[in-house]
Amino acid sequence: MQQAGRRVLFLETDVSHTENVAQACQQAEKKMGPIDILVNNAGIARSNTMININEADWDAVVDVNLKGIYNTCQALVPGMMERGYGRVVNLSSIAGRRGSLFGDVHYSAAKAGVIGFTKCLARIAGPKGVLCNAVAPGIVKTEILSPEHEAQSQANIPLGRTGRAEEIAAVILFLCAPMSSYITGMVVDVNGGSYM
Template sequence: MTHTVLVTGSSRGIGRAAALRLARDGFDIVLHCRREAGMAGEVRKDIEALGQQARVLQFDIANREQVAQVLTDDIEAHGTYYGVVCNAGVARDNAFPAMPGDDWDLVMRTNLDGFYNVLNPLIMPMVRRRKPGRIVTLSSVSGLIGNRGQVNYSAAKAGIIGATKALALELAKRRITVNCVAPGLIETDMVDDLPVEEARKMIPSQRLGKPEEVAAAISFLMSEDAGYITRQVLSVNGGIC
């Protein structure tokens, strides 16, 4: 039996890399995008070329009612997911005194409320499945140690860690593991506007990470071998403390 995994924010970046890695590992994939349907469609073709099934869902993870409707309709049509990768998120960086309230709200609604919006409709179907399951959330090094200019992003990503650990306790007896991956600076478009050369000096490994390296961590936590690992945060950051 082939398991199905939902990967949010999977049209590009870490989400795309995770979807492709999981497909190579033998999972069917439910892709998600907010606007980039064409890009998600290309990822779907790549997954199908690997011999796995894929479909694309389109919704805004900050829109609670829309998320619940789309996900409920999908599992009614295709069955409950084995795993979920909560990857989708946004950043709006600024010094805190100059941070507009709209940027604070957008980051919180998308990154932290998105945890609730995506997982809440899926938990009971996963429990009723009565089989092992996997949930992997994406935090950030900013959620662990904070980062200048990212008070909103750091707060949301720290909140994801707390929510992940609490949900792991609730689901442990159900054989559903809940873990978090916390990337550092990764070669995606989210770092395009950052002073990368200055940041590189702060990384013990002296380089940015690759999306595929984060995807490998996600893949391990999604595997059968990780069945006794839950409530953990796995940092993929080149040694940043």
């Protein structure tokens, strides 16, 4: 990216820690200038079925997938609203739309929570020029996807294959670009037809 003439800054932080996120956002804005686009992509899955999910896993999954979005939005969206422009894209999941097929109620609950958060923030921030949408991927070939879950999902995908990360990124890019200027509070399903 730097070779293409872009200014790039990498900062590592745990999105579930409110204070750390606030500091990282402050540092980023100090070095790079105001942030107008926020993509909340961080997520974890601790697959297990309802009766076996322990409290630590419940907390971790909800804290990273849902509280993480609250943390970053609280740090960055007020500035976007003041400046009258911003784009927020939150990663939900097909699990938050139809319920996970694998019993992980913590992940489904967190990802459904992301949708409620997105719609509410869209109402708050829309009048100030900040658009907020969610993307709900289906089964996508990345680190988070176990081979067992990938195999179990195939029969439910009309397009007959696992998705690629670029196919999710393309939709996120669209929601960050000027051409999506009249879309807010929406959930875009990107899942090969598994949930319609």
